[in-house]
Amino acid sequence: xxxxEQSPQNLTAQEGEFITINCSYSVGISALHWxxxxxxxxxxxxxxxSSGKKKHxxxxxxxxxxxxxxxxxxxxxxxxxxxxxxxxxxxGGGADGLTFGKGTHLIIQP
Amino acid sequence: GAGVSQTPSNKVTEKGKYVELRCDPIxxxxxxxxxxxxxxxxxxxxxxxxxxxxxxxxxxxxxRFFAVRPEGSVSTLKIQRTERGDSAVYLCASSLGxxxxxxxxxxxxxxxxx
Numbered sequence: 630x631x632x633x634e635q636s637p638q639n640l641t642a643q644e645g646e647f648i649t650i651n652c653s654y655s656v657g658i659s660a661l662h663w664x665x666x667x668x669x670x671x672x673x674x675x676x677x678x679s680s681g682k683k684k685h686x687x688x689x690x691x692x693x694x695x696x697x698x699x700x701x702x703x704x705x706x707x708x709x710x711x712x713x714x715x716x717x718x719x720x721g722g723g724a725d726g727l728t729f730g731k732g733t734h735l736i737i738q739p
Numbered sequence: 740g741a742g743v744s745q746t747p748s749n750k751v752t753e754k755g756k757y758v759e760l761r762c763d764p765i766x767x768x769x770x771x772x773x774x775x776x777x778x779x780x781x782x783x784x785x786x787x788x789x790x791x792x793x794x795x796x797x798x799x800x801x802x803r804f805f806a807v808r809p810e811g812s813v814s815t816l817k818i819q820r821t822e823r824g825d826s827a828v829y830l831c832a833s834s835l836g837x838x839x840x841x842x843x844x845x846x847x848x849x850x851x852x853x
Binding site: 633662664668 | 842
């Protein structure tokens, strides 16, 4: 079973700061997702990565397959970025579902 | 529909009662997943359907939990004799199918067993 670890668990920052959230996993994967969850519970997919780097607006996601590590960066953070950010991996093989990290609770203060 | 739809959005039930949670996936998505998220935790896999069949139900915690997808679209997660420990957000996701892992999530159903 893949183990997915995220850090930090909680992060409070000031508006405008550069934010980094880290994710590491234990077993080779076919894809990694970064997800955003707001207090109501709904989940939005931000990125799906299998290699390299992706950018969307102020969000950047990178993955290092050899090191089994991914990072999510937020530039020029804003209070509306406050949410739980979850890393999830798709291992393929026998289990077709995603394995999730516990999430990083981000609060951006104005 | 435009996205994955889950109903109800909130459900409060008494201990021992039976509940059904519904997921309506994106049209054309053959793969459907149920996850359960307890407070402060990441979601955990429950069951995966490919079409009408449950391809992997290894995440169902016990035989009180059952899910169906009779026509390969809408799925219902059924919980018998609910317990307070079943309280969680139940998330549904769908994708185009095996080998296409990008999943789209519903808003979840928040189940509270009192």
